Amino acid sequence: MNDHDRDKIFYGWWIVAAVFVIVFFGHGIAFYSFSVFIKPLEAHFGWSRTTISIGVVLWALLYGLSGPVVGVCMDKLGVRVVIAFSALVVGSCYVLLGSLNGLVMLYILMFFSGIGSAGVTTVPSQTIISNWFEKYRGRAMGIMMAGVGLGGLTMPPVSNAIITEFGWRTSFRVGGLLLLFMIVPLAALVVRARPSDMGLQPDGIRNDTGEEALSVQEKRESVGLSVKRSLGTSSFWMLFIAYMLQIFGVSGLTVHFVACVDDAGVSSQAASIFWGLAIGFSVVGRVVFGLLADRWNPRNLMALTNMFHGVAAAILLVFFLRMGIHSAASLLPFPLIYGLSMGGTSVLLPVLASRCFGLRNFSKLLGLLMSGFALGVVGGPLTAGRIFDTTGNYRLAFLIFAIVFVASGLAVLFVQPDRYMAEFSISTPERKEVCVSD
Numbered sequence: 001m002n003d004h005d006r007d008k009i010f011y012g013w014w015i016v017a018a019v020f021v022i023v024f025f026g027h028g029i030a031f032y033s034f035s036v037f038i039k040p041l042e043a044h045f046g047w048s049r050t051t052i053s054i055g056v057v058l059w060a061l062l063y064g065l066s067g068p069v070v071g072v073c074m075d076k077l078g079v080r081v082v083i084a085f086s087a088l089v090v091g092s093c094y095v096l097l098g099s100l101n102g103l104v105m106l107y108i109l110m111f112f113s114g115i116g117s118a119g120v121t122t123v124p125s126q127t128i129i130s131n132w133f134e135k136y137r138g139r140a141m142g143i144m145m146a147g148v149g150l151g152g153l154t155m156p157p158v159s160n161a162i163i164t165e166f167g168w169r170t171s172f173r174v175g176g177l178l179l180l181f182m183i184v185p186l187a188a189l190v191v192r193a194r195p196s197d198m199g200l201q202p203d204g205i206r207n208d209t210g211e212e213a214l215s216v217q218e219k220r221e222s223v224g225l226s227v228k229r230s231l232g233t234s235s236f237w238m239l240f241i242a243y244m245l246q247i248f249g250v251s252g253l254t255v256h257f258v259a260c261v262d263d264a265g266v267s268s269q270a271a272s273i274f275w276g277l278a279i280g281f282s283v284v285g286r287v288v289f290g291l292l293a294d295r296w297n298p299r300n301l302m303a304l305t306n307m308f309h310g311v312a313a314a315i316l317l318v319f320f321l322r323m324g325i326h327s328a329a330s331l332l333p334f335p336l337i338y339g340l341s342m343g344g345t346s347v348l349l350p351v352l353a354s355r356c357f358g359l360r361n362f363s364k365l366l367g368l369l370m371s372g373f374a375l376g377v378v379g380g381p382l383t384a385g386r387i388f389d390t391t392g393n394y395r396l397a398f399l400i401f402a403i404v405f406v407a408s409g410l411a412v413l414f415v416q417p418d419r420y421m422a423e424f425s426i427s428t429p430e431r432k433e434v435c436v437s438d
Helices: 003-007 011-030 033-045 049-077 079-097 103-118 122-132 137-166 168-189 210-222 227-231 234-263 268-293 298-322 333-357 362-391 395-412
Strands: none
Touching: 011 033, 011 079, 011 103, 011 122, 011 137, 011 168, 033 049, 033 137, 033 168, 033 234, 033 268, 049 079, 049 103, 049 122, 049 234, 049 362, 079 103, 079 122, 079 168, 122 137, 122 333, 122 362, 137 168, 137 268, 137 333, 227 362, 234 268, 234 298, 234 333, 234 362, 234 395, 268 298, 268 333, 298 333, 298 395, 333 362, 362 395
16 A cells, blocks of 8 residues: 555545535434424414424424335445435425425425435434444544534524525525535435445555455444344333433424524524524534543433433523523523533434444444334424413423433433444454443
């Protein structure tokens, strides 16, 4: 290997950059921005928030239930095909939402948007990064997932500004075009599923025994628990329950936060900025906890971040909703604590899953874990919408969210990340995988 090859930037970091952009627009538009459309749709069509939330639930159900299918399709068709086709689906749905004329059309488009969103967000992005990095998996995952936070910080205020200036129909169409023209080219031209596709190893490790190195890498990608064995472990189900509970609260807050703050007399633009701040702080959380995950047990870190979701919800409930303190000072602790913890949880879940089950069936198992999203999201937005329509406020909803977040953190403590590692770890001349003690 010549000096020029040694000095080249490891292609895995270009993968991180490309996937960063993909999740920036995928999450920022398809997941985080819909909350700013609730009040405009309510005003234009006269629909209740519960009625609108049903559309969100349809989206989320298909998003979660499509996770296992996305994992299988990635194995059969390749990750580039899955991401590009999914972007075409969700982008087209958003363009068509600009011509929305009734509830049936809303529900149909949210149905297909959920399917498409699953193929441009969590399962493909986290699988790609897990394949390309091992020693630096936590930090690479954190940097890539920072794209989710920056997308959430940027796109809701941008969508709201377009609504204010040009109307909600134009805002939907602009979001759809961004999904189409930013994601599809990157998926086709830059993304590669794994380093062995290019004769490389994870983390950019190089040596002079190319065939031996490639053989080791192929072994590394082929080891891990089977799907059946993984489903028979308590760790899988504790992760599933923890993720389901966390999504119950996160989805409810995501959909209703802007409307809740706006109801208290704060402008929708200011409310979207505070929500954007929460997502912005999540960028810091993703990077910091990504770095920590390379050093400390990700189980303990994830339990902590899940519980701090509950602390943030409780602060918002007590000071903003119950005590009626509607100043910026009463709102700022929420985006700070919630954002940092949300960023940490999103990075730690795939890192913890890879520690528990290996890479052999990672995309399929991550897809199965993502189905907990479908179950969790059935409750969150719909529960909050129903409570508001019944009581005229969100106090009970936020109390439920705080309790659920704490329960999610407790469930993570029962995960055993290294119990099965000896069954699929491999040794190499350069590195030997070891179990990190609790």
